[in-house]
Amino acid sequence: MAAVAATGMIAAACGGSGGSGGGSGAGGDGDGGAQFDEPPDEGTPTRGGKVTYGLEAETGGGWCLPTAQLAAGGIQVATSVYDTLVAPASDGAGGVEYVPFLAETVEPNDDYTQWTIKVREGITFHDGTPLNAEAVKLNLDAFRGEVPGVVGPLFPIVFAPVATVDVVDDLTVTVTMNQPWVAFNATLWGTGRIGMSAPAQFASPDNCESNLIGTGPFRIFNCENVDCGWVINDRFTAEANPDYWRQDADGEQLPYLDEIEFRPVPAVAQRVNGLVGGDLNAMHTSDGATIADLRADAEAGQVNLLESDFAAEIGYSMLQVEDPPFNNKNARKALQYGLDADELIELTQAGVVKRAVQPFAEDNLAYLPPEEVGWPDRDLDQARQFLDAYLQETGETELSFTILTTNDPVNLRLAQIVQDQLAQIGPVNATIDQVDQTEIINTALGGEFGLNLWRNHPGGDPDTQRIWWYSTTPEGAPNFVNFGRINDPEIDRLFDEARSEPDPETRKEHYQQVSKIFAEEAYNLWAWYTVWAFAAADDVHGLFPPQLPDGQDPVIIASVQPVAGLWVDQ
């Protein structure tokens, strides 16, 4: 439950679904999706140098991980300073598995009511204290809301199924659940947010958000060679951790860089200017038009580019289905048949993204071939029939609702195109309600919308999405993060059974059935899979992360790009 909230925080913080991702980009097969997604052969890494990385936003609240609400920019910084117990890896079959990272082993018991986590020996935090079972227990308890002074609003909900965390020996903890939890290891990654902090960071809650002490490849604690630190709105500078526990595939110590500096540059045009002008030598973006331009630059050899829509977030229109008009299925079906997602992709995403007809990405366990989902093609005649049926049933003269989106011009444009498309169905009166990015979550929580332009649901395990569509909390109260107010007993039952189902095929079938229910009921109107692009100057390499500690191939999910393997030509 919590993992969903954690993974979904990216979308929540990012707000609406507009302004990001791409379409069928340069050199593609015309169907959209990430290109430049294969690791190139870049030769032998050289040591030294500095990367200045442009981020899409500052993280005003800092990095006290149990309380922080990190978006893409914040997660990127977190991955440089902290490590997680597990990390996503390729399962060899096009999907994701969550493999031990800081942990040596993460093993469930037979019925998934208890997980045993053993951390690797010899790893230390940046302050020299050991990563041991006590530290892991403290961190997990902090995320559960059990450590005074560092209790956040969301992670206690995420980790609600955890009953206790107990130390077994110096390196081992057991996590006992109050219900079987098959995908608990996916939660432990939490899109890079569930990093392990040194106990000293929690010991001083007043500066927990700026006193980052992790086990990661870079540190800001006790820097020796670099003027480290965080100057808000300016830079976050960290030096290489000389005692980092990882090596590359050839046994070379990571990281290769001497220093990394993150700079918040919200204006994507300025981020690109910085990259071209030399003030930045790496950046990330999910803006479709920018990705299209970067592809041209990459083909010309001017930048190095890596893209990922692996286990991607979904851009879509969320409907609030508890109240009129969308508590009426005919109203929902009218929109489902009337919206033209392909046109939206072309007009707002520069054709860079790939069309989505279900809530799970191609690399997700639950992915269903599109033709089996049952999502209808656009059909204005059918849309009109459903609209007429709605009007007859309700006695209304028009289908009237608000389109909720953030108040930036890109999302406004998306909302206007949606409005225009829906007007073609018939008497549809959709008014656009723009709210500030900071308000959109609570506006959505309050159900104060008809249609909400949204982006969410990254990740490889569908269990992490349960929180968004399950009708109640574990305590039986209304689930306040089920923004769309979906109350579908069949969806609840499928998620319940899948959470505790050990057989992967049976689990998959449960989740695929969820996709079919969404297609039938049209609770949400899926549009595209987001593409994230990571661009660097032509002398910066290693955008694709190095092999994981036990030899597995890593994957990049959403905006989380590991930086341990970055290197600069010397």
Added chain:
Amino acid sequence: MGEEARHRLLVWALVAIGVVGLVALVVVAPTGVTVAAVAALIAVAVVAFAGWRRLLQVVVVLVLVTFFVSVLIRLLPGDPTDAILGFSTPEQRADLRQELGLDDNIFSQYWDFLNDFLRGDTNYYQSSGQRAEGTPVWDRLGNALPVSLLLMFYAQVIALVIAIPLGILTAYRAGSRLDKSVNTGAFALIALPNFVLAYLLIYYLAVRRDFFPTQGYVPFGENASEHFRSLFLPALSLSAGLIAAYMRLLRSDMIQTLQEDFITMARSKGLTTRRILLRHALRPSSFTLLTVAAINLGALVGGVVVIEVIFQLPGVGLLLFQAINAKQYPALQTMIGIIAIVYVLANVVVDVLYSVLDPRIRHARAAG
């Protein structure tokens, strides 16, 4: 105290303000001590110039301005607790509202703010964690203020350095082709929004030619030349509209001044044109320019917000932008209150400067 002695005290007080302020900005980040020192020197200057009554007037203006700002902030749409607690229940938001005093009336809220502010408590950024207080506002404002003040200062300097010679020249050659060309250019600069100019400068001078950085800030203490490089394009973007306005104002006043009898007398005495323009005509022509330069501090603050966001300068403008988006009321109130204080005091300093520039005002006061 005689008039001349008071005048000398005034001049030395102003010099001391300038030196302390510069040191505080450039070398030492503003602290309560340096700010109090500057405020005390300004108070001395005001009393020396115009007496205790004027100082009382300044205090009243400051109270009215900060109260008005408090009212305006409360008129912002949306609930600040929505922004501070992104994921929260209505009960949690209600608790936060009580903690922040948002349900109290405006007078009560303002009184609490004033009490805290006068005791040096500049409030906190509210965090979403369990802690009752977040980061003190002054922690961030203290680092951001020098950046913005320096940016505004450089913008004013660039504007005056370019505008004054152009104003003199066009006044002297009023009606000529040069005058018309310069005026056309001035209108173009006034019409060009500063953010458009900013992006043009970035593209042509930073991206295509690596003359300046595209963004970011380097403190003076870290590297003086990089410091000036990092602020040149932002200051130039901010100064464009000012150049045009100042040039036009000075030109207009100087054209009138050049028709005065004392200028005719100076010419008849055989003084050089240069001496007449710079020594005799410029000073009496600069009062309007001075007034407008002070008033423009307010306009500069607005420009600073835009420019700092574009160039990612870690100044007050960027903090304001983020605080508004995040509905951080306490932080916003403090920041805007401090900006208002700086603005009012800057105008007071300008009033004082009049007597330095124009001996007629000093002597008239002495006679009166």
